[in-house]
Amino acid sequence: MDDALAFSALVLALSGQLVQEIHTSVSQQGFQDLRPAHGFAFARISAGGATTADLAEHLGVTKQAAAQLVEELVRKGYVERHPHPHDARARLLGLTETGWAATRAADQAARAAVAPWREVLGEARFSELVADLTLLAPPGPIRPAW
Amino acid sequence: MDDALAFSALVLALSGQLVQEIHTSVSQQGFQDLRPAHGFAFARISAGGATTADLAEHLGVTKQAAAQLVEELVRKGYVERHPHPHDARARLLGLTETGWAATRAADQAARAAVAPWREVLGEARFSELVADLTLLAPPGPIRPAW
DNA sequence: ATAACTCGTCAATCCGCTTGTCTATTTGGA
DNA sequence: TCCAAATAGACAAGCGGATTGACGAGTTAT
Incomplete structure (x- = not known):
């Protein structure tokens, strides 16, 4: 009956x-020097073709907030700004090698976090899940949600 | 193979x-006048017996942050402070009728959000999930996590 | 050509949270 | 029993990440 409430709590937990x-x-x-929120930015930037405005929309924040985030990631060496081929106003964002390394680290961490769960459920059940x-x-x- | 990464993304989404x-x-x-974070506070307060310090630990923030949150919720009419029966320093937190109403609204909202998913999967599959x-x-x- | 829109930036401000400090009270060990 | 240490909560200052608002430069549509 109140699976629904339980389900919500479980997903959140x-x-x-x-x-x-x-x-x-x-x-x-x-x-x-990276925090959880940065991961969501990396996700968009690594997909390629992103400008600061694109990133803002992806993250659901204002352009200004996105610009600040980008500035921080550039300063820390994770992101580069390249000239945009067709638009002199815009700048294309890209990950540096360090940025890619961080992305790989996060992917690996995600796999590691999920691994025990996979084991608890068993391969078949996990796939169904x-x-x-x-x-x-x-x-x-x-997006980060709260 | 990369179910793991997909799974992470799915849970987050x-x-x-x-x-x-x-x-x-x-x-x-x-x-x-309520934001997502407030729900996590309501969850602890509605369980009963909570002081501000308890709430702080539950939310994973400092006592001061919790005190501010409580102050806000009291001001908005969702929470009351009662004298603690055994400790003159502490104050027991409780929900007002408005607080309970908000809690019921959130529960109902959670059920409503889950309902379509339940329907997509079917009752049996949902239960397994x-x-x-x-x-x-x-x-x-x-806790709120990012 | 020009009006409307968009990209990125500068500036001010807001808000939630932190660190640091303090008093009142409780607790626990000598 | 007494006193030192720990705890509940309040006050204050400051920070970081976000917002709103305004702007120049460049682009797009009429």
Whole structure:
């Protein structure tokens, strides 16, 4: 009956733990100047073709906030600004090698965080879980939400 | 193979959407002065026996931050402070009738957000999903995570 | 050509949270 | 029993990440 409420709590608990574990692991791998929110920026930038305005929309924040974030990531050496081929106003964002390294670290951390869960459920059941969640997942960007 | 990465993204996407939908719905039900983070406070306060310090620990923030949050919720009429029966320093927190109303609104919103998912998967599959997630869910408080 | 729009920036401000300090009270060990 | 240490909560200052607002430079549409 009240699966629904339980389900909400579970999803929230799980995502909280996931974010926490990934962040901790990425920190331990030497990227101590990155916080969870940065991951969402990396996700968009690594996809390519992003300008600051694109990033702002992806993150659901103002251009100014995105610009500040980009400035920080540039200063820390994770992101580069390139001239935009067709628009003299805009600048294309790209990850530096360090940025890619951080991305790989985060991916690995995510896999590590999920691994024990996979084991608890067993391979088959885990696959079903992923399949089910895929049906439910909204399209569009993944944003920090609160 | 890379179910793991997909799974992470799915959980994050789902929880983001969940938080967003609940917040929107609660707002529309007339509680426009509440934000997602408040829900986590309500969860602890409604359980009973909470002091500001307890709340701080539950939320994973400093006592001062919790005190500010409580002050805000008291001012807005959602929370009351009562004298603590055994400790003259402490004050017991409790929800006002308005606070309970907001809690019910959030619960209802959560159910409404989950309902379509339940429908997509079907009753049986949904139950399995909840069961699986229950196995994975960490114990302890649910906190805002980024 | 020009009006409307968009990219990125500068500036001011807001808000939630932190660190640091303090008093009142409780607790626990000599 | 007494006193030192720990705890609840309040006050104050400051920070970081976000907002709103205004602007020049460049682009697009009429």
